[in-house]
Amino acid sequence: MEAAKRFGRIEPVAAAPSAQIELGRALYWDTRLSADGKTACASCHSAYDWGADRRSASIDARGNPTRRNSPTVFNALRQPMLRWLGDRGSGAEQAEGSITGSMGFRAKDEILPLLRQSDYEAAFRAAFPGEAEPVSTRNYGRAIAAYEATLVTPAPFDRYLGGDAAVLTARQKAGLRLFIERGCAGCHAGALLGGSAWMRFGVVKDYWLATGSARIDEGRYAITRKEEDRYVFRVPMLRNIAKTAPYFHDGSVPTLEAAVRVMASVQLGQTLGDDEAAAIVAFLESLAGDVPANYAPPAQRP
Ligand code: HEC
Ligand code: HEC
Numbered sequence: 336m337e338a339a340k341r342f343g344r345i346e347p348v349a350a351a352p353s354a355q356i357e358l359g360r361a362l363y364w365d366t367r368l369s370a371d372g373k374t375a376c377a378s379c380h381s382a383y384d385w386g387a388d389r390r391s392a393s394i395d396a397r398g399n400p401t402r403r404n405s406p407t408v409f410n411a412l413r414q415p416m417l418r419w420l421g422d423r424g425s426g427a428e429q430a431e432g433s434i435t436g437s438m439g440f441r442a443k444d445e446i447l448p449l450l451r452q453s454d455y456e457a458a459f460r461a462a463f464p465g466e467a468e469p470v471s472t473r474n475y476g477r478a479i480a481a482y483e484a485t486l487v488t489p490a491p492f493d494r495y496l497g498g499d500a501a502v503l504t505a506r507q508k509a510g511l512r513l514f515i516e517r518g519c520a521g522c523h524a525g526a527l528l529g530g531s532a533w534m535r536f537g538v539v540k541d542y543w544l545a546t547g548s549a550r551i552d553e554g555r556y557a558i559t560r561k562e563e564d565r566y567v568f569r570v571p572m573l574r575n576i577a578k579t580a581p582y583f584h585d586g587s588v589p590t591l592e593a594a595v596r597v598m599a600s601v602q603l604g605q606t607l608g609d610d611e612a613a614a615i616v617a618f619l620e621s622l623a624g625d626v627p628a629n630y631a632p633p634a635q636r637p
Contacts, residue, residue, distance in 0.1 A: 336496070337515065338495075338496060338511060338515070339496050341515065341520050341524050341525075342492075342496065342520075342524065342525065342526060342528060343496070343525060343526030344489070344493040344496045344497060344526065345410065345413070345487055345488075345489055345490075345493055345526050345527075345574075346487070346489060346493075347487060347489050348484065348485050348487045350484075350485040350629075352629075353462075353481070354458070354461040354462040355462040355463075355477070355478050355481040355482075356478075356481050356482045356485060356629075357458070357462075357482075358455070358458045358459065358461075358462040358478040358482075359478035359479040359480070359481050359482030359483070360482045360629070360632060361455075361458065361632065362376075362455070362475060362478060362479055363375065363376040363377060363479055363482060363483075364376070364377045364631065364632055364635055365453065366378070367449060367453050368438065368446060368449055368450065368453065369396040369438045369439055369440075370396045370397065370438060370439030370440050370445075371396045371397070371398070371439060373396070374395065374396035374437065374438060374439065376408075376430075376433065376437075376479070377631070377635075378393070379393035379395075379401070379405040379437065380405060380407070380408045382626055382630050382631045382635075382636070382637050383637050384407075384578070384579065385407050385409060385575045385578035385579050385623075385626060386407035386408040386409040386411075386486065386575075386579075386626070386630065387404075387405055387406055387407040387408075387575075387578075387579040388404065388405035389580065389581070390405075390586070391404055391581050391585065391586030391587065392404065392586065393405045393437075395436070395437045395438075395439060396437060396438050396439030397439045401437070402552070403418075403419050403552070403584045403585065403586075404581060404582075404583070404584060404585060404586030406418075406419070406571065406579070407574075407575055407578075407579050408483055408486055409486045409487070409488045409574065409575055409624075409626075409627065409630075410486070410487055410488060410527055410572065410574045410575075411426075411483065411486075411530075411572075412425075412426040412480065412483050412484045412486075413487075413526070413527060413530070414527065414530035414531060414569075414572065415530075415531050416531075416569065417429045418569070419554075419568050419569055419571075419584040420554065420555050420557065420558055420568065420569065421533060421555070421569045422558050425480065426476075426479065426480030426483045426484065427473075427476035427477045427479070427480040428476065429476075429480075430475065430476040430479035430480060430483075431443065431472050431473065431475060431476030434446050434472060434475070443472045444472065446472060446475065447470060447471075447472070450470055450475070451470060455470065456469075456470055459474060459478075462474070462478055463477075485627065485629060486627050486629075486630060487627070488574065488575060488623075488624030488625060488626075488627060489624050490574070490575075490621060490622050490623055490624040491503065491621045492621040492622050495621065502621070503618075503621055504617065506613070506614050506617045507614070507617045507618045507620070507621050508618075509614040509618075510613075510614035510615045510616070510617045510618025510619070511618045511621075513611055513614055513615050513618075514615055514618055517599065517603060517605060517607075517611075518602075518603050518605075519598065519603075519615070522534050522570045522602070523570060523572075523573050527572035527573070527574050528572055528573040528574065528622065529569075529570040529571050529572040529573055530569070530570070530571065530572035531570075532569070532570045533555060533564075533567050533568065533569055533570065534567060534568070534570050534602075535554075535565075535566050535567050536554065536566050536567070536568050536583075536584075536601070552566075552584060552585060553565055553566065554566045554567045554568050554584075555567040555568070568584050573619060573622055574622050574623075574624075575622060575623050575624065576591065576619050576622060576623075577591055577616070577619055577620045577622070577623045578623050582594035583597075591616050591619060592612055592613070592616050595607065595612050595615050595616055595619070596612055599612075
């Protein structure tokens with residue numbers, strides 16, 4: 336089957352609960368561990384929003400809007416590079432970097448006294464046995480990453496790739512065919528349908544000027560300072576995409592159908608008919624799994 340070659344299944348993670356995973360989850364959901372005492376990782380990666388944020392911009396612990404839309408953390412650690420600009424190499428690095436980013440501290444070490452006051456010392460000791468000083472920002476990142484690696488969401492599409500053809504409706508299968516034939520899969524490929532390539536966001540300036548949307552974001556150019564990286568963003572994965580509106584790095588597009596039409600026009604120079612757009616949307620819905628049962632701690636489950 337052509338789809339099996341281009342894409343790929345994701346399997347549930349059979350993660351035995353470990354001290355590291357438990358610690359990572361507690362840290363991730365704890366609002367006390369932020370500069371304003373009100374912000375947790377989960378504030379912008381909500382269980383109601385499939386690990387993403389329905390707000391175009393989230394509000395960080397300094398009270399400022401984030402520059403880009405918050406992507407889902409589900410399946411995210413399977414990507415070789417993280418964030419819209421691919422500028423973080425691992426979940427541990429991403430989490431540790433958030434201390435002075437979204438969590439609002441001036442220096443990483445400012446979180447350490449808070450971890451001790453909030454009774455985390457024993458949990459760090461259990462999660463990192465044998466270390467002389469287990470309460471460290473490095474271990475904060477490692478524990479959170481161990482937890483995030485368990486947040487995998489197999490979906491109907493995986494069962495389809497596994498040979499159960501009846502899982503997808505006729506319309507979803509038509510959408511899958513269009514997704515391949517129209518060229519979407521040229522960029523959105525692999526088991527996550529994206530996540531590992533960088534691509535110019537179409538004729539981005541024309542698109543933005545035409546829609547009057549959003550501020551101009553120069554993309555990877557901000558990091559590499561190479562002209563060819565101007566307006567280049569990571570090709571986002573499309574796992575759970577039907578659950579994680581709004582769309583694009585600036586969260587400027589509210590519906591999936593509109594996002595699919597923008598893609599067809601700015602990346603491929605095509606106009607989709609109503610039936611075609613609806614079929615592609617129906618296919619993309621088959622990429623949505625359930626919110627992992629262990630995402631939220633019991634007291635905070637939706
Ligand atoms: C104030 C909102 C906010 C908070 C708090 C926050 N994040 Fe995020 N997160 C974002 C935004 C926005 C991005 C995208 C940033 C970018 O690409 O420029 C992001 C990106 C990520 C990514 C990368 C996902 C991908 O597909 O590349 C991971 C993983 C992540 N955050 C985990 C965390 C963890 C762990 C914490 C807590 C330590 C945290 N976030 C706290 C808003 C937030
Ligand atoms: C040339 C590469 C390329 C092609 C072809 C392409 N895309 Fe994309 N896609 C991207 C990039 C890059 C982004 C991120 C754009 C941004 O936000 O800056 C994206 C974003 C998206 C998003 C929004 C993701 C999110 O998390 O907000 C959807 C949905 C999407 N594409 C679907 C499609 C569909 C459907 C097609 C075919 C009609 C398609 N794409 C064709 C590169 C491509």
